[in-house]
Amino acid sequence: MGVLGLRRFFSRALFWLLVKLLLLALVFMAISLALGKIYQGWDDDPERGAVAVENGAFGEGYATPIYLDQGWSANDSLWYYNTTQGSALIPYDFFLALEQADSSERFLTPQLIDKYRYLPQKPTFFNPDGLPVGFVKESYKGQDYVGLTCAACHTGQVNYKGTAMRIDGGPAMADMVGFLTDLERSLAAAVENSDKNHRFVTRVLELNNGYADTAEVQSDLKRWARKIRLYNNINHSKVEYGYARLDAFGRIYNRVLEYVISPAQLRDVLAGAARPDNPDQDLLTQAQVDKVLDGIGETIIGDLQFARVLERLVSTKEGYPGLDMVELEHIKSLIFNEPNAPVSYPFLWDITHSDYVQWNGLANNAALGPLGRNTGEVIGVFAILDWTAHERGWSLSSLLTGQVGKSQQIKFTSSVDLVNLSRLESHLKSLTSPVWPSLDTGTDNPDQQRANTLFGKLPEWQIDWQKARRGRQLYADHCESCHQVVDRTDWNRIVVANMSHLDLMDTDRAMAENSVNYTGYSGNFKNTYQRESVGSLVIKERAPVVQTLTAVTTGEVITAPDPDKWWPRRALDELYLLGKSLFDNQIKASVKSGDYWPDTTANPYNSLLAYKARSLNGIWATAPYLHNGSVPSIYDLLLPVKRKEDPENGLYRPTEFKVGSREFDPVKIGLRSEGYEGFNFRANQRGDFNSGHEYGTAHAPAINGIKQDALTEQQRWELVEYIKTL
Numbered sequence: 001m002g003v004l005g006l007r008r009f010f011s012r013a014l015f016w017l018l019v020k021l022l023l024l025a026l027v028f029m030a031i032s033l034a035l036g037k038i039y040q041g042w043d044d045d046p047e048r049g050a051v052a053v054e055n056g057a058f059g060e061g062y063a064t065p066i067y068l069d070q071g072w073s074a075n076d077s078l079w080y081y082n083t084t085q086g087s088a089l090i091p092y093d094f095f096l097a098l099e100q101a102d103s104s105e106r107f108l109t110p111q112l113i114d115k116y117r118y119l120p121q122k123p124t125f126f127n128p129d130g131l132p133v134g135f136v137k138e139s140y141k142g143q144d145y146v147g148l149t150c151a152a153c154h155t156g157q158v159n160y161k162g163t164a165m166r167i168d169g170g171p172a173m174a175d176m177v178g179f180l181t182d183l184e185r186s187l188a189a190a191v192e193n194s195d196k197n198h199r200f201v202t203r204v205l206e207l208n209n210g211y212a213d214t215a216e217v218q219s220d221l222k223r224w225a226r227k228i229r230l231y232n233n234i235n236h237s238k239v240e241y242g243y244a245r246l247d248a249f250g251r252i253y254n255r256v257l258e259y260v261i262s263p264a265q266l267r268d269v270l271a272g273a274a275r276p277d278n279p280d281q282d283l284l285t286q287a288q289v290d291k292v293l294d295g296i297g298e299t300i301i302g303d304l305q306f307a308r309v310l311e312r313l314v315s316t317k318e319g320y321p322g323l324d325m326v327e328l329e330h331i332k333s334l335i336f337n338e339p340n341a342p343v344s345y346p347f348l349w350d351i352t353h354s355d356y357v358q359w360n361g362l363a364n365n366a367a368l369g370p371l372g373r374n375t376g377e378v379i380g381v382f383a384i385l386d387w388t389a390h391e392r393g394w395s396l397s398s399l400l401t402g403q404v405g406k407s408q409q410i411k412f413t414s415s416v417d418l419v420n421l422s423r424l425e426s427h428l429k430s431l432t433s434p435v436w437p438s439l440d441t442g443t444d445n446p447d448q449q450r451a452n453t454l455f456g457k458l459p460e461w462q463i464d465w466q467k468a469r470r471g472r473q474l475y476a477d478h479c480e481s482c483h484q485v486v487d488r489t490d491w492n493r494i495v496v497a498n499m500s501h502l503d504l505m506d507t508d509r510a511m512a513e514n515s516v517n518y519t520g521y522s523g524n525f526k527n528t529y530q531r532e533s534v535g536s537l538v539i540k541e542r543a544p545v546v547q548t549l550t551a552v553t554t555g556e557v558i559t560a561p562d563p564d565k566w567w568p569r570r571a572l573d574e575l576y577l578l579g580k581s582l583f584d585n586q587i588k589a590s591v592k593s594g595d596y597w598p599d600t601t602a603n604p605y606n607s608l609l610a611y612k613a614r615s616l617n618g619i620w621a622t623a624p625y626l627h628n629g630s631v632p633s634i635y636d637l638l639l640p641v642k643r644k645e646d647p648e649n650g651l652y653r654p655t656e657f658k659v660g661s662r663e664f665d666p667v668k669i670g671l672r673s674e675g676y677e678g679f680n681f682r683a684n685q686r687g688d689f690n691s692g693h694e695y696g697t698a699h700a701p702a703i704n705g706i707k708q709d710a711l712t713e714q715q716r717w718e719l720v721e722y723i724k725t726l
Contacts, residue, residue, distance in 0.1 A: 043082070043125035044075040049133075050166060051122045056114045058661050058676045065157060065164035069441060069448035070349070071432040071489070077168055080151055080427060082126035084138045085374070086417040087147030087381045090187070090224045092137050093211070095146040096129060097203035099196055101185035112182070117173035117243055117660065119157060119166070134172075140384055140415040143210060148381045150374075150424060153246070153345045158621055158664040158671070163454060167621045169348035169431050173662055175243045175679070177232075184232050187225035197221075223304065230307040231382075234258065234336055239510075239687040241342040242679030243660040245629045249358075249515055250339025252380035253545040256552050257336055257520040258306055259385050263296055265521040265541070266309070269334050276330045283330070284321050291319040300387050300410070337518040337545070341510035341687050344629040347622050349433045350486070350615060352425060355590055356497040359627040360512040361612045362546070366589040372553040374421040379552070384415040389524070401555045402528030402539075410524050412555040418562075426584070432488045433618025436724045438462060460666045464721055471722025474715055478696045478708070482594075482613035485726070494587070497612035499594030504701065505611050507692030508628050516605045518545045525551045533599045533607075546605060617726045623670040624659060630683050630690035632657045633670025634723055638716045640697035641690060651713075653690050655683045669720060 050065040067077070089095070098107040105112075108131070110120040119133040127136075134152025138145045156170025190200045201217045211217050235251050270292060273283040284292070292312045296305050313331060316322040323331070343359055352370070357363045363373040379385065389408045403409040435441050437451040438461040455461040475485075482498045502509050522543045529536045530547050539547050596610040597603075611627055625631040631653055642652040660678030661671055683690035694700050696711040696719070711719065 043078040045124045046074055048074050048077045049121040049124045049127060051120055053110060053114055058678060060159055060662060062159050062162055062164035065166045066450055067166050067447040068434040068451055069443040069445035070168050070434055071430045072168055078126055081133050082136050083149060083420055083424060084136045084147060084417055085149055085420055086378050086383050086415040088138050088140060088145035088384045088415050089147055089382045092144035092146045093204045093207045093209050097200050098186050101189040107186050116175045116179040154348045156621060157662055159662045160664045167434050171345035171347055171622050173244050176246050177241050180232055184228045187228055191221055191225050226307040227303050230303055235339050237338050237340045239340040242681060245342035245344055247339035247342045248380055250341060252376050253518055254336045255379050256549050259302055259387060260523040260548055261521040262523040267293055273331055273334060276326055283327060288321045300389055341514045343511050343627050348428055349431045349618055350495045352429045353493050354495040355587055356592060360515055360608050360610055361497050361499050361592060362515055362608055365587045370425045371421060375416055375553045375556045376549060378416045386413040397555050401551050416556055434621050436620060463724055467718045467721040468725055471718035474719045475722050483616045486615045486617060488617045495615050496593050497614055499592050499596040499610040499612050501596045501610045504595055505692050507626055508689040510687040512609050516608050519543060520545045522548050532604045534601050534604045620669050620724055630688060632673040633668035635668035635720050638696055640694050640699045657681055
């Protein structure tokens with residue numbers, strides 16, 4: 001055989017070797033997926049882990065919750081509750097061992113969990129320690145953490161006279177700020193109180209899950225107490241959220257800014273900060289700036305180093321500036337943005353069938369859009385971001401994030417679990433909206449049949465079909481042009497977000513305006529290019545945070561390595577994610593629908609100054625209403641907001657009501673809003689206004705130039721009756 005023949009032989013041999021290796025990899029992936037699917041169905045507790053609660057918050061005890069038919073089996077719900085997405089709140093053993101700040105009771109008790117309106121669970125196969133719904137064990141780089149899944153914020157419950165109904169994908173009633181504040185206090189008490197500290201360290205070591213000795217536990221306890229305190233400190237807002245609301249985007253933005261800002265930019269901030277009471281005087285001397293930043297990383301800062309910076313800023317030790325809280329808040333305002341636009345947790349049914357998501361339509365749901373959206377969410381709920389910087393070189397990450405040519409390039413290593421995020425998104429495809437409990441859908445689901453039996457006997461839950469038929473016509477006249485009616489079980493449904501600009505919708509503007517107007521330092525992304533609808537934009541040193549967030553999620557989604565997986569597995573995961581996003585996503589890129597301000601080269605994010613309307617199937621189980629949770633019931637939403645010139649004896653939306661109860665009002669379609677010690681919501685400031693969306697009222701905007709007649713009181717109730725049937 002000649003030289004040419006040998007070359008051909010070895011070329012063929014190499015080709016077939018590569019083919020065999022590829023086939024072997026595909027077989028391995030198929031087996032892994034099949035085994036994963038089998039494992040996914042192992043936890044099938046018929047009660048889905050739900051437990052009865054006695055003497056719950058606001059006097060609301062309830063029997064073991066029942067489930068309505070939403071297309072999910074018991075193991076579908078339990079897998080959704082207990083599948084990690086890469087969130088790491090604190091070490092897992094710490095969560096199990098921690099006591100409450102003011103007592104020796106454990107932090108993880110049903111009473112405390114219920115106080116903050118998370119949902120207690122019993123131990124099941126996927127959840128052996130009985131964590132609440134949406135709390136899960138996350139493993140990353142050999143250590144276990146407790147983290148949050150999307151179920152923590154997107155699982156609801158409504159109660160009626162002792163009967164509880166879980167709503168998968170529904171908005172949580174959770175008070176996350178209260179929960180995290182209590183967690184901070186409890187960690188601080190475990191550090192500072194000697195008796196608590198001894199019990200805590202003893203319990204953690206007894207769990208024997210990786211801590212070698214007391215010194216290691218003590219060191220980590222201080223570190224994580226500092227991290228939670230930092231998170232709460234950065235995200236403090238003068239607008240109180242209360243129950244059922246969170247400024248998730250504001251907090252995601254701040255988390256990104258915390259990691260993106262470069263030490264050089266931070267130095268410039270501190271050196272250029274003026275005294276709040278005297279703009280002509282520097283707040284810090286150059287020596288104090290040097291002292292505060294001594295030993296802080298050269299490229300990536302991150303939360304541990306940021307915590308150290310803030311502690312040094314308020315320290316009164318020699319050489320440190322000893323700032324008071326007003327001065328510290330001033331420094332924070334130069335770096336971060338106040339998360340002062342809380343919104344209701346959106347419901348998740350139909351999300352995988354929607355063209356644009358988020359309250360202002362910020363996220364395109366086509367192609368890799370869902371993966372980027374969910375990655376941003378995990379960053380906001382405590383993903384560990386082990387970003388590092390490396391010397392100039394070529395990589396897919398540097399190419400896609402515009403860092404090619406930079407002397408330093410960010411490598412996006414983190415705990416974000418992209419494969420599970422993709423699987424969770426697919427899982428939501430089969431979730432359907434809940435049906436009004438007294439309506440018999442013909443299902444063989446035993447819980448739904450039980451609900452039909454229970455509520456079918458109660459007159460207040462009965463549908464008045466004559467009213468509902470008249471309400472259907474009113475819905476067509478006043479609502480359907482924005483809120484389409486869809487078949488909740490149609491696999492091929494596409495739910496179109498109908499956008500309305502802020503002046504037209506006239507609801508509270510805070511969330512939409514913040515999403516566009518908030519800016520921050522862009523760190524290594526300075527002078528990189530970001531592709532937007534109007535063309536490529538150069539990211540400036542201080543740029544809209546929405547730009548930087550897009551760059552970050554691009555780096556995380558496309559190229560973030562999973563340090564817990566062998567490199568061939570990572571490569572297969574990347575191929576799987578890319579193929580799944582491009583070929584398994586039925587949503588294609590499309591132009592937004594509705595009456596909104598278009599993006600321009602001068603205002604490239606103009607279209608985000610809007611809010612979306614979507615289908616209202618299952619809306620009965622999602623109170624309170626409007627995007628910021630400022631209206632307690634559907635009936636109240638059909639009332640006008642009182643103007644100065646309006647008569648005093650009219651019917652108007654309440655400007656003050658209680659939030660926190662899960663007790664359902666089947667007449668008005670809402671939750672109990674008075675007569676208990678819940679959060680006192682007041683619609684009296686930006687972020688809390690209950691104005692706008694006054695269709696069907698005396699203040700309704702003209703449609704196509706034609707003034708609409710206001711609904712009569714009878715018509716309001718007819719429309720409410722029809723909405724129950726959606």
